[in-house]
Amino acid sequence: MPEIAVVKVERVTDDGGQPGRLVHIERPEEWAACPECGVISTRVRQRRTTRPRDLPYGPEPLGVRWHKRQFACAETLCARKAFTESVTEIPPRARVTGRLCRAAARQVASGRSVAAVGREYEMGWPLVHRHFAAHADAVLAEPEPPRVLGIDETRRGKPKWIKDEVSGKWTRTERFETNFVDLSGPGGLLGQAAGRTGKAVIDWLNERGARWKSQVRVVAIDPATCYRTAIKQALPHAVIVVDHFHLVALAGKALTTVRQRVTREERGRRGRTTDPEWANRRRLLRGRERLSERTFTRMWNDLIDHEPTGQILTAWIAKEELRALLACAREQAPRSVISQRLFRFSCWCIDSGIPELITLAETIDAWWPETLAFITTGVTNARTEGTNRLIKDTSRVAFGFRNLTNQRRRVRLHCTHQTINVPAA
Structure with a gap:
């Protein structure tokens, strides 16, 4: 601290016998200015000793004793007759230093x-x-408009019922938060809105203004109809992209549902470790390129020999056909290849007659414009999913939040501080 001079340092021992250091400090100037009138005074009325806490230094405890002086104001017309000296790092009545607080x-x-x-x-x-x-309010600023915007939701916590003191009605607090993430720049988490509804998305975007919204070109979402409807209303010029990870997850869910249904129908019970379809349940969800030839052959032969209906392998092929269709984004395939793979996937699902695969094909058809946008642009919602993990980590560290404002401040700073310049002091 430049305004403070160290008088002496003592080695002391506390009541428990632990050694420590005691630093005595004071202002080197023999004068001080009255904070009321600004007149310089050199007349000392009395001396006081305070114990402000400062940053620890070294392995031993460090104590501070500040020997302060109380000056008499030299201005007779000043309403303040006396004042105690202070410095920037230790303001009046402060018990901790400013650098410790920072x-x-x-x-x-x-x-x-x-x-x-x-x-x-x-x-x-x-x-x-x-x-x-x-510190957070000084660092965080109004988010800049991104070119690519990601939208997803996270669960905030358990719902609570709050009684309105005026109307007497009980309302349930919102359990989910909609997150808005910059997928094209260093913006990180741009903000949050209460709820996972279309209205929450529209209200948050409208608060940013027309100029902010006009900068957004692409929006990446999960296959959620409410978000798609809201984006078409609030950002009609933006291209909507559905995340391919969730489409593959839908195919894996359909495959699992088929496997469980076939097991119940054929065996009259749930799957067991002795059942080939249950023993290969994780291999069925793994990508074909991640299976060795030996593992793939064993899985295929087990299901051919012990599952007479063939529905599980049919569902597995449908999952792989969908993955091949989505791989066009990575391969930068031409439109003719995309159309061919889409036709092959749709025909395989429909011709199978399996209800779960027909539902999967209908879902892909309903979201085909957004799926095609992913294949042509390659934009994913992966960074938004990573932000969701950081949000959950922040909640775990804090053991949950009661105050919504505190939660959003902590969450946004934690998800954004790696991309902004935070001052060291």
């Missing part, structure tokens, strides 16, 4: 909980959180 705020911003930082620095939870909130 260090605590940076520790919370790095991903630690407020309670853990408070225990380490011997500070109260409200004090640590107040300085972290000031």
Whole structure:
């Protein structure tokens, strides 16, 4: 601290016999300016000693004793007759230094909980959180419009019922948050909206303004009808892209449903470890290129020999046909190849007569414009899924949040601090 001079350093021992250091400090100037009128005074009325806490240094505990002086105001017309000297890092009535508060705020911003930082620095939870909130509000700014926007939802916590004091009605708190992520730049998590409805998306986008919305060109979402409808209303000029991971997950879910249904129909019970279809359940969900020839041959022969209906292998082939169709994005295949693979996948599902595969084909058909947009653009929602993981990590570290404002501040800073320049002090 440039305004403070160290008078002496003592080695002391606390009540438990642990050694430590005691630093005595004071202001080197023999004068001070009245904070009320600004007149310089050199008349000392009395001296006081305070114990502000400062940053720890070294393995031993460090204590600070500030020998302060109280000056008498030299201006007779000033309403303030006396004042105590202070410095920038230790303002009046402060019990902790400013750099300790900033260090605590940076520790919370790095991903630690407020309670853990408070225990380490011997500070109260409200004090640590107040300085972290000031630090976060100074760093975070209004998000810039992205070229590619990702939208997804995360669960906030258990629902709670709150009674309105005016109307007396009970309302349930929203359990989900809709997240808006910058997929084309360093914006990170742009913001959150309560609920996973189309209205939440429309309201959040309208709050940004027409100029902000006009910059968005592509929007990546999961196959959620409410989000698609909202984007078409709020961003009619944007191209909607459905994430291919969830489409493959739908195919895997259909395959699992077929396997479970066939087992119940053929064996009259649930699957067991002795059943070939149950023993190969994870291999069925794995991509063909990730299976060795020996593993694939064993899986295929087991199902051919012990599953007479052939529905499980039919569902597996449908899953692989869908993966081949979506692989056109990686291969940059021409439109003729895309059409050929789509026709092959649709015909295979429909000709099979299996209800689960017919539903899968209908879903792909309903989302085909968005699927084709993924194949042609290659935009995925992977960064949004990664942001969802960071959001959940933040909630786990804090053991949940009660205050929605505190949650959104912590979440957005944690999901964005790696892409912004945070001052070191």
